[in-house]
Amino acid sequence: MPYVLVFLPGLLVIAFQVFMSGFFSEHTGTDDQSVDVIRQIAPNYTPWFDNVLEFDNELSEPLLFILQASVGIGIIALYIIKQHRKKV
Amino acid sequence: MLKKLLIVLVLLLYPVLGYGMHIAEGFLPVKWVLIWWLVYLPFLFFGVKHLKQILEECSAAKLLFAVAGAFVFVLSSLKLPSVAGSSSHLTGIALGAILFGASSMSIIGFIALLFQAILLAHGGITTLGANAFSMSVAGAFTAVWVYKGFKIMALPQWLSVFVAAFCSDLVIYICTSAQLALAFQSAQSTLLESMLKFLSVFAVTQLPLALLEGIFTVFAFRLIQKYSWSDIISINPSLK
Numbered sequence: 001m002p003y004v005l006v007f008l009p010g011l012l013v014i015a016f017q018v019f020m021s022g023f024f025s026e027h028t029g030t031d032d033q034s035v036d037v038i039r040q041i042a043p044n045y046t047p048w049f050d051n052v053l054e055f056d057n058e059l060s061e062p063l064l065f066i067l068q069a070s071v072g073i074g075i076i077a078l079y080i081i082k083q084h085r086k087k088v
Numbered sequence: 089m090l091k092k093l094l095i096v097l098v099l100l101l102y103p104v105l106g107y108g109m110h111i112a113e114g115f116l117p118v119k120w121v122l123i124w125w126l127v128y129l130p131f132l133f134f135g136v137k138h139l140k141q142i143l144e145e146c147s148a149a150k151l152l153f154a155v156a157g158a159f160v161f162v163l164s165s166l167k168l169p170s171v172a173g174s175s176s177h178l179t180g181i182a183l184g185a186i187l188f189g190a191s192s193m194s195i196i197g198f199i200a201l202l203f204q205a206i207l208l209a210h211g212g213i214t215t216l217g218a219n220a221f222s223m224s225v226a227g228a229f230t231a232v233w234v235y236k237g238f239k240i241m242a243l244p245q246w247l248s249v250f251v252a253a254f255c256s257d258l259v260i261y262i263c264t265s266a267q268l269a270l271a272f273q274s275a276q277s278t279l280l281e282s283m284l285k286f287l288s289v290f291a292v293t294q295l296p297l298a299l300l301e302g303i304f305t306v307f308a309f310r311l312i313q314k315y316s317w318s319d320i321i322s323i324n325p326s327l328k
Contacts, residue, residue: 030176031112031210033289034268038115041274041282047114051209064207065165068200072161079155083315 110201110219111264113212120271125217128194131225135194142188148319149188152312156184157196159308164200168297176293178301179223179260182231182253183308187320187327190228197224222263231256236326246306253305257298261290 038045055061116124142149163180185193197220204210211219231252238248269283277285312320321328 030290030293031110034264034286035112035115037285037289038268038272041272041285045115045117045272047112048118049114049212049214051113051212052206054209061208065167068165068203068208069162072158072163072165075154075158076162079151079158080311080315082151087315 110211185228193228226263250302254302
């Protein structure tokens with residue numbers, strides 16, 4: 001099996017994610033929606049801690065999620081290659 | 089094999105990057121931050137101990153545990169839009185819980201959530217104890233109990249895995265709703281009413297995602313079954 005093929009779907013995942021993040025950009029995360037509910041229930045509540053890192057660049061977050069997905073896909077691909085070699 | 093892998097990864101293509109279910113940074117009062125850290129830390133401690141023992145006993149466990157962690161990393165990085173105009177993500181926690189035992193997932197959950205909290209401003213450091221408890225304790229133990237329950241009923245293994253992952257995903261969101269309701273209970277409503285308010289946010293988005301969680305987990309389980317079944321049995325003989 002040409003092992004590079006195992007990584008190909010991973011690359012497709014990343015490419016498609018970039019495309020889809022634009023397509024569904026108006027969808028609100030449920031975590032943001034739960035923050036809205038908190039604001040309804042406790043309008044005087046003020047968050048007492050901010051995120052450690054917040055990037056101004058819009059591309060930073062998608063790229064970091066891609067990094068996270070890539071790490072996972074890389075490990076799974078390496079596992080498949082290793083086990084496939086063992087069997088052959 | 090490659091065809092199956094392609095199907096799994098192409099299914100993963102549908103989601104997009106993003107955010108989802110965790111309690112945002114600073115959105116738990118200090119009292120509840122401390123409570124959830126105190127509740128979560130013993131599970132993390134026993135998880136490390138349990139995993140250490142597994143790694144000492146089985147040399148193949150290292151790679152398989154990395155795969156279980158990678159599965160969580162991939163699934164929790166993918167945002168899935170729903171018809172309601174909201175979005176959330178899967179967790180992938182059930183696979184590792186079934187293979188390695190529930191407590192081991194407290195480590196993977198911690199690492200994945202820490203990564204997201206620090207680098208992605210998703211979830212948070214202060215809310216990590218609560219988020220890790222819901223995802224890697226409540227979700228993982230649910231997966232194991234449901235899997236064992238279905239196994240006792242002698243149902244097909246794939247179905248047990250599917251339902252375990254489905255229930256695990258839903259319980260994570262129920263737990264998150266309960267955590268928020270406990271912390272933000274309005275004077276005019278009961279705890280249950282507050283919880284239902286938060287649940288209504290997650291329910292529409294999460295039900296179809298829980299189905300997908302089940303499908304992905306079955307695919308991943310079968311992949312591991314195909315390549316490493318003897319290793320898995322030596323790690324967790326109860327899977328026989």
